[in-house]
Amino acid sequence: MKSFRKELWFNLPERMALENITPQVEQCLAESGIREGLLLCNAMHITSSVFINDDEPGLHRDYKKWLEELAPFDASPERYHHNRTGEDNADAHHKRQIMGREVVVAVTEGQLDFGPWEQVFYGEFDGRRKKRVLVKIIGE
Amino acid sequence: MKSFRKELWFNLPERMALENITPQVEQCLAESGIREGLLLCNAMHITSSVFINDDEPGLHRDYKKWLEELAPFDASPERYHHNRTGEDNADAHHKRQIMGREVVVAVTEGQLDFGPWEQVFYGEFDGRRKKRVLVKIIGE
Amino acid sequence: MKSFRKELWFNLPERMALENITPQVEQCLAESGIREGLLLCNAMHITSSVFINDDEPGLHRDYKKWLEELAPFDASPERYHHNRTGEDNADAHHKRQIMGREVVVAVTEGQLDFGPWEQVFYGEFDGRRKKRVLVKIIGE
Numbered sequence: 001m002k003s004f005r006k007e008l009w010f011n012l013p014e015r016m017a018l019e020n021i022t023p024q025v026e027q028c029l030a031e032s033g034i035r036e037g038l039l040l041c042n043a044m045h046i047t048s049s050v051f052i053n054d055d056e057p058g059l060h061r062d063y064k065k066w067l068e069e070l071a072p073f074d075a076s077p078e079r080y081h082h083n084r085t086g087e088d089n090a091d092a093h094h095k096r097q098i099m100g101r102e103v104v105v106a107v108t109e110g111q112l113d114f115g116p117w118e119q120v121f122y123g124e125f126d127g128r129r130k131k132r133v134l135v136k137i138i139g140e
Numbered sequence: 141m142k143s144f145r146k147e148l149w150f151n152l153p154e155r156m157a158l159e160n161i162t163p164q165v166e167q168c169l170a171e172s173g174i175r176e177g178l179l180l181c182n183a184m185h186i187t188s189s190v191f192i193n194d195d196e197p198g199l200h201r202d203y204k205k206w207l208e209e210l211a212p213f214d215a216s217p218e219r220y221h222h223n224r225t226g227e228d229n230a231d232a233h234h235k236r237q238i239m240g241r242e243v244v245v246a247v248t249e250g251q252l253d254f255g256p257w258e259q260v261f262y263g264e265f266d267g268r269r270k271k272r273v274l275v276k277i278i279g280e
Numbered sequence: 281m282k283s284f285r286k287e288l289w290f291n292l293p294e295r296m297a298l299e300n301i302t303p304q305v306e307q308c309l310a311e312s313g314i315r316e317g318l319l320l321c322n323a324m325h326i327t328s329s330v331f332i333n334d335d336e337p338g339l340h341r342d343y344k345k346w347l348e349e350l351a352p353f354d355a356s357p358e359r360y361h362h363n364r365t366g367e368d369n370a371d372a373h374h375k376r377q378i379m380g381r382e383v384v385v386a387v388t389e390g391q392l393d394f395g396p397w398e399q400v401f402y403g404e405f406d407g408r409r410k411k412r413v414l415v416k417i418i419g420e
């Protein structure tokens with residue numbers, strides 16, 4: 001069994017942003033030399049996500065609006081107890097639960113084994129600072 | 141390490157439907173001959189889900205109603221920017237995020253290592269056409 | 281390839297509770313002797329979750345309030361069809377979908393390969409009885 005590990009770093013200028021990281025994940029797979037196995041890609045921070053969906057700007061705008069409705073940003077200590085600790089990112093911890101922490105992708109014949117529109121995204125919900133995604137691949 | 145890959149195809153007559161695919165997933169595991177490892181089962185389309193929950197028709201009715209409340213179908217271009225592209229399935233992209241893309245299941249002694257009520261479902265949110273689920277198993 | 285399996289049992293006195301199980305998961309990894317691979321940790325019941333987020337009591341209070349808003353407890357047969365079966369836990373099946381069934385964690389140099397604040401939680405949404413979590417590790 002072979003294994004491969006790499007961290008991808010991001011520093012997005014907006015508080016909430018959805019970034020297509022498929023090329024970086026494919027680069028990891030190429031570097032690993034693994035042809036058959038499983039690839040895990042996860043946010044290493046608890047206010048961001050890794051998820052798979054469509055690379056369509058209108059949809060991303062819809063996601064941001066929807067997440068803001070489901071878990072609004074509110075830095076005050078009234079809505080979220082978490083923000084009584086001096087933090088202002090309780091909403092980001094909620095948004096990340098909707099969009100998920102991680103994806104597991106099949107590796108087949110040295111490729112990400114994807115359907116026609118699957119793309120991997122980093123979902124940032126508390127940006128404007130350096131944050132990381134982990135790529136771990138096992139197989140042979 | 142052994143690996144196994146199979147696609148399961150569906151063409152559900154309704155827009156939204158939840159289908160128990162546990163027998164097909166168990167069949168894949170039997171075909172693979174893998175006794176210890178991990179099984180990944182994921183939707184290959186971005187408007188459908190694979191998830192694990194209870195095979196109870198009342199619960200499925202509840203899920204559909206709840207998903208419709210959280211992300212209503214609306215083909216008009218007003219509610220969802222995604223539907224300004226000519227699509228009408230923005231809601232399905234949202235519903236899929238709630239229910240998830242994939243499950244990873246332990247394989248132990250040649251069986252899906254499940255609790256008493258765990259069953260695997262294909263969640264279709266934009267049906268009436270051919271769509272696929274991937275089963276990938278690694279282990280030995 | 282090595283594999284390891286262990287069940288963790290819980291009997292939480294409250295209906296809804298979030299319990300940090302990171303020490304038990306780390307103990308499993310130590311027992312397994314696996315240094316490189318993937319660790320799956322999943323609820324074996326369909327009214328509970330395993331998820332990764334922050335160990336901050338205010339945030340957990342926020343999560344419980346938010347989940348109660350998204351899927352309120354209601355034992356009556358009016359709101360949820362599932363509760364016409366004699367069950368009263370339809371809400372718990374919904375809450376579990378938001379928080380997720382499972383996490384997959386990279387194992388690197390014999391450790392859970394975590395970012396600075398990642399902790400594993402058992403999310404109980406229908407407690408006051410014995411329930412289980414599965415830890416499965418593969419690698420070498």
